Amino acid sequence: xxxxxxxxxxxxxxxxxxxxxxxxxxxxxxxxxxxxxxxxxxxxxxxxxxxxxxxxxxxxxxxxxxxxxxxxxxxxxxxxxxxxxxxxxxxxxxxxxxxxxxxxxxxxxxxxxxxxxxxxxxxxxxxxxxxxxxxxxxxxxxxxxxxxxxxxxxxxxxxxxxxxxxxxxxxxxxxxxxxxxxxxxxxxxxxxxxxxxxxxxxxxxxxxxxxxxxxxxxxxxxxxxxxxxxxxxxxxxxxxxxxxxxxxxxxxxxxxxxxxxxxxxxxxxxxxxxxxxxxxxxxxxxxxxxx
Numbered sequence: 001x002x003x004x005x006x007x008x009x010x011x012x013x014x015x016x017x018x019x020x021x022x023x024x025x026x027x028x029x030x031x032x033x034x035x036x037x038x039x040x041x042x043x044x045x046x047x048x049x050x051x052x053x054x055x056x057x058x059x060x061x062x063x064x065x066x067x068x069x070x071x072x073x074x075x076x077x078x079x080x081x082x083x084x085x086x087x088x089x090x091x092x093x094x095x096x097x098x099x100x101x102x103x104x105x106x107x108x109x110x111x112x113x114x115x116x117x118x119x120x121x122x123x124x125x126x127x128x129x130x131x132x133x134x135x136x137x138x139x140x141x142x143x144x145x146x147x148x149x150x151x152x153x154x155x156x157x158x159x160x161x162x163x164x165x166x167x168x169x170x171x172x173x174x175x176x177x178x179x180x181x182x183x184x185x186x187x188x189x190x191x192x193x194x195x196x197x198x199x200x201x202x203x204x205x206x207x208x209x210x211x212x213x214x215x216x217x218x219x220x221x222x223x224x225x226x227x228x229x230x231x232x233x234x235x236x237x238x239x240x241x242x243x244x245x246x247x248x249x250x251x252x253x254x255x256x257x258x259x260x261x262x263x264x265x266x267x268x269x270x271x272x273x274x275x276x277x278x279x280x281x282x283x284x285x286x287x288x289x290x291x
Contacts, residue, residue, distance in 0.1 A: 020151060021267050024260035026176040027249045028080060028160050031231040036068075039232045043069040043198070048222075054229070059222040060093060060201045067200035070232065074099070077234015078247045079197050080162030080173070083116075084226040085125060087155040090118030092205035092216030095225035097161060099195040108135040110191035112170055114161050116154070117147075117208045118216070118223070124149045126274065127161075129172045129180050133191050142287045146180050147275035148268070158228060164249050165234075167192065171249065171257065178257055178265040179272075182290075189290045197232060201225045 036056045042049055045066030050057045058066040081097050095116045102109040113130040131144040152159065162173040170182040170191075184190040201223060205215040216223070235245040246254040250261055257265070277283060278291035285291045 020177065021264045022260070023176050023178065023264040024258060025248075025250045027078060027164070027173065027247065028162065028176055028231060030248050031078060031080075031233045034230045034232060036227075036230065039072075039230050040068045040070055040197070040199075043067045043200075056227045057224060058199070058201050058227070059224045060203060060216075061221040061223075062218040065200060065202040067198060067202070070197035072232075072236050073101075073194045073196050074165075074232075074234040074236055075194050076165050076167060076246060078162060078164050078231065078249065079234065080160055080229075080231045081199065081227045082158040082160050082229035083154070084156075084158045085116055085154045086224045089120055089217060089220040090125075090223055091120050091209040091214035092203060093118035093201065093223045094204045094208050095201045095223075097163075097197075097199045097227070099163060099165065099197055101193055101195045103196070105135075105193070110134060110193055110195060112163050112165060112191065112195070114163060114172065116225075117204075119209060120214055125154055127154075127174070131170060131182055131191065133189060143277065144182070144288060144290075145275060145277050146273065148174075148179060148272045149274055150174065151268075151272055158226070160229065162231070165191075165195075166246055166254060169256070174268070177268055178261050179268040181257065181265065185290045189288070199225075199227055 035054060036051055045064045048059050048064055048066035079099065083097065085095060096114060098111060098113040100109060100111040102111065109132065111132040115128040115130065117126040117128055119125050127148045127150055129146050160175050164171040164173065168184050171178050172180040203216045206212050233247045248254055250256065250258045252258055277288065
């Protein structure tokens, strides 16, 4: 009997240790939500988009995917959306929310990505964060990927996913928990040109799910991504990229994370990170000197 209660207490303590911590500050509450047409427009696949109330649904079938783009270009800021993903077989499919200037600098662009990599039943979605700088994704494939399995099922409800981009750092948030901080260490490793905000759903069968092992199967289509509660607050092109147009992300303002937020990030990375490009011994780290 004593061993039984010891096991129960051990399970209870493990649950407490792994419970989602409070970040102490909630950046998403500092910014008013926008409706889709207040901040965005359809970019491609209009026949694969539907707006009902405040929810934008985009989908991919064997004919097309779909994407949208912000109405303004930004030098920095906070960019988030509440997203709900599809259940079941979604291998090969990517649902994304990201910053990019690829249309302005084809072959030499910058990008900051939140990408949900589709999966097969019984395995979790992978949330991939990535950063490209000045063409390092255009054929050279110098990505800066950090991947996570989330502490909740992203198909059951909407959750808030955000990118904070300032002249000195990039921070990714999930439900206001910071999961990754990427500080500026040099001009050559940090994106600093204006970017647009995008969302899309598309077929990336060649690499999205277990390095291409599982492909998109259109017998399960349409594949659907749902977005709402858009929050976009930042410095538009020409505003200088800093100052009062940057929102507060912590009790410290827009300058960095508090000790409580850093502890929450350590919890997320310690329990849910499944890949870090800087720890990948197969990578040539001369191409990623920030490591």
